Amino acid sequence: MAEDLVLDTAIRDWVLIPLSVVMVLIGVLRYFVSKLMRSDQTPDVKIVKEGQLIIRARNLRAAANFIPAKSFRARKNYYSNEENGLLHVPKGQAQNPQAQMFSDPNMAMDMMKKNLSMIIPQTLTFAWVNFFFSGFVAAKIPFPLTQRFRGMLQNGIDLSTVDVSYVSSRSWYFLNLFGLRGLFSLILGEENATDDTQRMMQMSGFGFDPTKSLGAEKDNLDIVQHDWALPKFEQRAEAVLKKLVS
Amino acid sequence: MDKNKSSDALDEIPTFNVDNIQNNTRIINYSRTFMSIIGGVIAGILGVNGLTGIVFYFLVMAITTAGLAAKTEFSVHSYFDSWNRIVFDGILGGLMSFVLFWTFAYDMVHIF
Numbered sequence: 001m002a003e004d005l006v007l008d009t010a011i012r013d014w015v016l017i018p019l020s021v022v023m024v025l026i027g028v029l030r031y032f033v034s035k036l037m038r039s040d041q042t043p044d045v046k047i048v049k050e051g052q053l054i055i056r057a058r059n060l061r062a063a064a065n066f067i068p069a070k071s072f073r074a075r076k077n078y079y080s081n082e083e084n085g086l087l088h089v090p091k092g093q094a095q096n097p098q099a100q101m102f103s104d105p106n107m108a109m110d111m112m113k114k115n116l117s118m119i120i121p122q123t124l125t126f127a128w129v130n131f132f133f134s135g136f137v138a139a140k141i142p143f144p145l146t147q148r149f150r151g152m153l154q155n156g157i158d159l160s161t162v163d164v165s166y167v168s169s170r171s172w173y174f175l176n177l178f179g180l181r182g183l184f185s186l187i188l189g190e191e192n193a194t195d196d197t198q199r200m201m202q203m204s205g206f207g208f209d210p211t212k213s214l215g216a217e218k219d220n221l222d223i224v225q226h227d228w229a230l231p232k233f234e235q236r237a238e239a240v241l242k243k244l245v246s
Numbered sequence: 247m248d249k250n251k252s253s254d255a256l257d258e259i260p261t262f263n264v265d266n267i268q269n270n271t272r273i274i275n276y277s278r279t280f281m282s283i284i285g286g287v288i289a290g291i292l293g294v295n296g297l298t299g300i301v302f303y304f305l306v307m308a309i310t311t312a313g314l315a316a317k318t319e320f321s322v323h324s325y326f327d328s329w330n331r332i333v334f335d336g337i338l339g340g341l342m343s344f345v346l347f348w349t350f351a352y353d354m355v356h357i358f
Contacts, residue, residue, distance in 0.1 A: 012358040020350065062264070141345070142295035142352040167349070179346025182279040182339070 023176040034117040057217045065229040080218045087218040133169035275336045281310045282340030290351020
């Protein structure tokens with residue numbers, strides 16, 4: 001590169017390091033705040049019941065080959081028989097999940113809390129970075145990029161002659177935002193790593209329709225090919241024992 | 247570190263414990279993240295730049311894979327359902343962390 005920029009060490013001491021440290025600390029703070037705000041709502045009995053039922057059916061499906069055909073048939077009948085099987089949901093009883101969500105204010109409240117604990121710190125840090133550090137060239141990434149990335153990496157600097165690999169402080173903030181996720185999962189445990197993405201997923205599936213999953217589980221159970229594994233185990237045991245003896 | 251799943255590689259019937267598999271997968275992800283952060287710092291301090299850095303990242307990931315395989319005493323099938331898990335899981339997830347720490351260390355040492 002012909003025109004190497006010389007960056008002042010003061011930028012490192014007063015922009016780059018503080019910004020990164022603050023991002024880490026805010027992540028930690030957010031984790032603990034959201035932990036504090038988490039309310040233990042007592043779940044609805046019906047929903048818990050259905051959840052447990054699905055788990056039981058799933059266990060049966062996973063362990064189908066370890067029980068005799070007759071036992072399997074009996075259990076399958078118990079779950080998915082058309083008249084009073086546990087997984088069989090009568091038509092018209094399906095509750096509208098949307099309506100259910102609105103009828104339970106606690107649920108909406110919880111959702112909002114989670115949302116807020118995510119959005120508020122981000123907005124605040126972004127405003128902070130914007131206010132104090134706008135227009136700095138804060139860092140230089142050690143690999144070349146094409147012009148396409150200029151908007152992404154030099155957010156806040158309107159110079160077209162600066163090499164693209166120089167990063168503005170605002171973009172450094174974004175880089176931190178994404179890159180620190182891994183670090184958080186190490187220092188705060190798995191729970192936090194799943195925070196953003198997983199929680200978003202959970203949220204969208206919040207008023208998830210239990211009847212639908214019951215139906216799906218029923219279909220899954222219906223197509224299980226039963227193949228009792230135990231007869232083969234005798235041969236296997238024989239082989240193992242033979243190996244031991246010889 | 248790893249928990250054994252009750253299975254035999256010779257066995258044609260897949261018998262495994264879902265909890266243990268999940269635990270093992272989580273351990274893979276932890277190791278990958280950890281290695282990508284450490285690798286990023288090392289790359290930055292060494293002053294690796296350009297494409298060499300990306301190559302370095304994959305080298306680090308390969309080392310991680312080798313380490314994990316060694317940890318399972320090379321009987322990967324008694325801990326995971328396939329080799330793919332140990333070879334490919336979590337590689338892209340660590341890339342962002344790698345780039346961040348690479349940039350950070352590189353700037354600290356070489357730019358300023």
